[in-house]
Amino acid sequence: MKVAVIGIGCTKFGEHWDKNIQDLLSASQLEAIEDAKISPNDIDAIFSGNMCGGIFSGQQHIGAIAAEILNLNVASSVVEAACASGGVAIRSGLQAILSGLAEVVLVNGVEKMTDTKTPQATTGLMLAASEELELFQGATFPALNAMIAKKYMNDYGLTREQLAMVSVKNHKHATLNPLAQFKKEITIENVINSTMVSDPLTLLDCAPISDGSASLILCSEKFAKKINKPAIYIVGSGQASDSLALQNRKSLTEMKATQIAAKTAYKIANVTPDDIDVTELHDGFSIVEILSLEDLGYFKKGEAGKATAEGKTFLDGEKPINPSGGLKGKGHPVGATGVSQAVEIVKQLRGECKSNQVKNAKTGLTHNIGGCGTTAVVHIFKKEK
């Protein structure tokens, strides 16, 4: 499998008080097209990841907006899979190209969240969980992830300090990323003493509410060679699902969908977890990064917390995770996250990052999940030799 990424664009993530969905999409789409050095008329199809435009901004049918910005009449669809909407949109783009239906595809991820109050945003996000089994019982995503954290801490001896180190690391990386929402280093004490959200998770264990948009130009290998532009290739892709409600899982401390999606992507790309030089991983809550490090096969079960505390996942560690700052530090405009992860990995493999560049990165991985690991998407990227 080989699909080229020839263009990337991404807005700064954060509070864009004076921009709507159209403004955000315009910025990232035009940046990606300019980066690819193609004409908008080369685009055969558009897929846009968006989770909650209807609730957060009163705007759905975002596919039409994406096409209208470029004055195109091509097929343009919205892909929704909760926080994995962006990752699934990339997969839709890949499928269109690999099936031969399209040669050049524009993939977007966009979300405008700050037009709502926090309770409305929290309720909107809960639409990604089971209404009858979780929402009606008063559960929120922080509460569900807090249960996962409690269980993991009990079973594997993860300490509060080790868990806090995930956010400390991601905030540190975010200070090096010009597009990140937060530019402030934090300490373990800051995390532990910040406002309690759902025990043991505090405010600094949770990704923020953000606005942002990210775009990719994907194309066939043939088109990439025709325009003679050095490309980064997507060489592996996996997507899997698990039960919507947490209570229907056999285990709370592992995410089966991530394991299956990763296994599929590794197999297609013909690589192992050891071959991955740089990873953008879905740290919606600090505990999710711990679980995902193990589910992706980077560390043995129960060892991710210790590895994090030892600095192995820092930029200069043996397994750099979230050089962008991740969802916690860079921001988490839910529908945009999956695409922004791909933008970061392409930059890393091109060697275009500055102070957050992972040295000699040749193979990269993105991991994007929706719900409590209900949908997982993994993509593997390689630099052309």
Next chain:
Amino acid sequence: MKIGIVGYGAYIPKFRIKTQEIAQFQNQDPHKIINGLKIEEKSVPGIDEDTATISHQAALNSIARAKIDKKKIGAIYIGSESHPYAVKPTSTIVGQALNIGNNYTAADLEFACKAGTAALQAACGLTQSKIIEYGLAIGTDTAQAEPGDVLEFSASAGGAAFLVGSNENEFLASIEKTLSFSSDTPDFWRRNLQKFPQHMGRFTGEPSYFKHVIETTKKFLDENNIQPKDLDHVVFHQPNGKFPTIAAKKLGFSLKQIETGLLAPKIGNCYSGSSLVGLTSILDVAKPNQKILLVSYGSGSGCDAFIFTTTKHLTQKQKLAPTTNNYIDNKKYLTYLQYQNRICTK
């Protein structure tokens, strides 16, 4: 023709509730709230106090300082978002209670927290154009906050009154310049028949309060060729103790310049009265020939900026009525249940 403040007065109800007491009932860490909002306690109206009674007492204090014939007051404008009646003016209740006769114009104004300064501008206009001899401008609120809302920590009660005249020999402070800045910014609102206002959380900060206060102040200082160091006292609208301090720092003012007028840590945010009560506490201690900058902010949104220069007449009038600090120091604490009883029965 010059215009100036010939009398001023404040009134703050004596009841207080501590941030710690509210935090306990909201299940929040009081230290985090106090450090975050920089409000230690706030004023609460008595069971028989409302915008009319507070305005009346502040007006009496302003007349006591002005020592003018109150029958010469030709206008009463009261800015508030807690007028007791939706239809029936507070300003005529106050006019009647002051016994100023019937030869005056009156209106109630509303522009969230800046209606008091809008009232001051209206009084300035009528006075400067010689349509009236004296104008009475008042900003007062008994602010509402839904139980459990973050506004509960700040929404307070208080008001300030200013008599504007055009006889320079009566000026306690001349009104040098004013400038306004307005936009349609939906950061805070209360619709008809709703008991409590709603707000847009963090949107009330950067794109609302800070954008308006900072742009207004910069433009105002630039147009009048004034440097931050030229001012003796500065007072901004005070939704909490934190926002005006940040705005001052961003604009190049020192803590010393804002400390006299910064009352939110002790009384909270009395909305239309907020920056104006701050101004009264400055006038209570200011010396002759000092320059004062006031910038109000009202959600919705807008700012009114003023520059005042105090005169030699001020010092002899300062003690003719209770000072703002007299009211701040005279206090009685309520429990949360007593507080809720007062707020909910209103």
